[in-house]
Amino acid sequence: MDALSAMMQLWLGGLLVAWALVLLGGFVLGKPNPEGTRRMTLWGRLGSSAILVVAAWSWWWQLHQQHNLTALLVALGMSLGFVGDLCMAQVVPLKNYVLGGMSAFGLGHVAYIWAGLGIESFNVLSWLVWLIVGALGWYVVVWHDSSRSRLHQVALPYALLLASTTGIATGVALEQLPMLTFAIGAALFLLSDLILATQLFNDARWRGIGDVVWFTYGPAQALIVYSMAWLL
Template sequence: MTDTEQKSGWILLGAAGVLALLYLLTGYGLPIEYPAVVALKASGILLLAVYAARRQAFLLAMALAASAIGDAMLALEPARLTLGIFAFGTAHILYGWIFLRNLRRRRMRGPSGYVLAALLAAFGIAMLVWLQPGMGDLRIPASVYNAIILAMAILAVLSRAPWLAVIGALLFVASDSLIALDLFRDYDPAWRGPAVWITYVIAQFCLTLGLVRERL
């Protein structure tokens, strides 16, 4: 990689971080109105997709682009929940594919991976059972999405992918769990919204920086 390419990469990452911060600040009075806020929400992750594509990590770029579409769907008024679930489900399938390729090339991580995988499976099943009564019309898509993100995270902890990417997968599970608490359990304390966005953005940065060298 040339110095120019490296510099442009850092510019893309920095711009993505600034855009993500600006979206967070809209919750604290930053005057960006609808529908501009929809574009703002998706733009930071879209820049991460551009960064990944420039590094020839095309599956990663596709996963990030699908995530950006999901962000836009959830920011619309009213939110397009089913389309958002589908977009993020597609992103997690792509992330899972990357982790699976890593797993097949480098074998399993070992005892730590098995323990984390078992804990994730138990957590995912418990959350699904607990949230089912409040899912209503979203029962089927939400249950399928739960299985997809859980499978992605389990593949992450079992693979020998960089720990930065594994942390990203786990943070994604945490972020989506907080969203589910609001959607299906009507649990929405003041800190939940910022926590969802912060964990989500950090997750995407960790996945990007951890997986960009996979070049899939």
């Protein structure tokens, strides 16, 4: 390993530590909102996500000579995820912030799927299994709500898109076990979104639900971004 590569590894390791400190710090130093659904601060949420954007582009710089497209797609996916975070936090002034966030996350997952397909051949069985899981999750969490608005319908292809990412990532992991981090990250992302959907569509208000969303979503994105380490 040359000096530049060694420095990059230290930089990427430092970013991972910084991400964890910001995420945990945002929770520890935060105060529960009036409903008690979230303690995590805005800077903890957006700051930790921004660090992962920097890490993702750093991985692209590290890998661009050997795996340029794959690392680039993961960096784009993480960047779009950060845009989704800004939308969901209502930092970006959108009339329908939920649809804006879903659109950004959805495009990010298209990039993640493309990246996964570049790592390993397509595994139809794992994809179909996770599509079923995604569809069941959507039906149980979203569709049984009696209001059934247009957004409820849009949530189905969105859930299937996230499930497709998990299916592709699982297929990659079945062929290359070290890429299990990619698969676990994708599965956690899907889980986080289903928990968030109980808030958005079922008005769930149980204590700490917003923090549970972030303590599944944040590690999900970190695992996806740092799965690039196995391509070195």
